[in-house]
Amino acid sequence: MSNIExxxxxGVFELDGGSWEVDNNIWIVGDDTDVVxxxxxxxxxxxxxxVGGRNVVAVVCTHGHNDHITVAxxxxxxxxxxxxxxxxxDMLWQMTxxxxxxxxxxxxxxxxxxxxxxxxxxxxxxxxxxxxxYAPELNxxxxxxxxxxxxxxxxxxxxSDFPTILESISGRLGVLxxxxxxxxxxxxxxxxxxxxxHYDDWVARGH
Numbered sequence: 001m002s003n004i005e006x007x008x009x010x011g012v013f014e015l016d017g018g019s020w021e022v023d024n025n026i027w028i029v030g031d032d033t034d035v036v037x038x039x040x041x042x043x044x045x046x047x048x049x050x051v052g053g054r055n056v057v058a059v060v061c062t063h064g065h066n067d068h069i070t071v072a073x074x075x076x077x078x079x080x081x082x083x084x085x086x087x088x089x090d091m092l093w094q095m096t097x098x099x100x101x102x103x104x105x106x107x108x109x110x111x112x113x114x115x116x117x118x119x120x121x122x123x124x125x126x127x128x129x130x131x132x133x134y135a136p137e138l139n140x141x142x143x144x145x146x147x148x149x150x151x152x153x154x155x156x157x158x159x160s161d162f163p164t165i166l167e168s169i170s171g172r173l174g175v176l177x178x179x180x181x182x183x184x185x186x187x188x189x190x191x192x193x194x195x196x197x198h199y200d201d202w203v204a205r206g207h
Contacts, residue, residue: 003116003138004029004183007050011042013067015157022067026050027142027183029135031114036060037079038133038142039185040072047071048078056081057113060105062144062185063130064092073100086122089129092159105131118142121172125165126153132173140181141192147173147182149190151202162207170199 007026012019024041028050035051037059056079061069064085069092076083084105085093093102107122111133121132123146130153133142145153147169155162173182178193 003031003114004140005050006183007046009042009046011067011070013065015065022186024067025183025185025187029113029118029138029142030054030057030116034113036111036113036118037075037081038062038183039068039144040070040075040083041067042070044071044075044078047075051079057111058103059083060111060131060133061085061089061093061102062132062142062146063127064089064096065127065145066092066096068144068185069093069096072102073097086120086129086131088124089127092127092129107131123165123168123172125155125161125163125168127159130168134176134180138181139177139179140183141173141176142183143173143185145185147190147195148184148186149182149188149195151195151198153185156207166199166203169196174199 005028010023013022027038029036034055059076072083082103085102087104109120111118118133123132126145152165174196176192180192182190
């Protein structure tokens with residue numbers, strides 16, 4: 001079995017009074033016994049089915065936008081796993097799950113699943129509490145909405161900031177090996193090297 005499995009769910013992203021139909025990637029990382037689930041988007045059932053009875057170390061929310069945490073409390077309960085989120089995104093969490101608890105995760109935190117270490121890299125910009133997770137043994141980073149195939153995540157909405165996301169990408173992701181695979185929150189997988197070569201273009205674009 002692959003160490004990295006993808007589930008795609010569809011639903012609505014809502015913020016600042018707008019709503020957008022989106023497809024979200026959920027990444028399941030580990031082995032036949034233990035896994036970490038990245039993001040809890042839209043619908044718990046296909047995620048639970050993909051886990052297939054394995055032990056879930058954590059349901060990790062890469063950030064607090066509603067489309068990434070839609071079913072986080074439900075999924076945590078169904079899988080008997082803690083839900084992790086950076087505390088800087090608490091205000092976004094409260095919009096979707098007022099009063100529901102989550103476990104805070106800080107920069108540098110590590111998780112282990114199936115012998116794979118995953119390390120938290122706090123990468124604010126898309127949201128204040130955005131976190132990417134780096135798995136050196138897999139030569140992979142799970143980037144949420146911080147970095148996509150084609151550039152940085154969107155920063156045109158509340159609590160987001162373009163200069164901050166550029167700093168996060170250059171300082172935290174751009175220093176990873178160029179061949180590191182980037183498993184994104186939406187769309188196709190890319191590599192650090194394929195994206196970072198466009199960094200000066202992003203800076204010039206200014207948003």
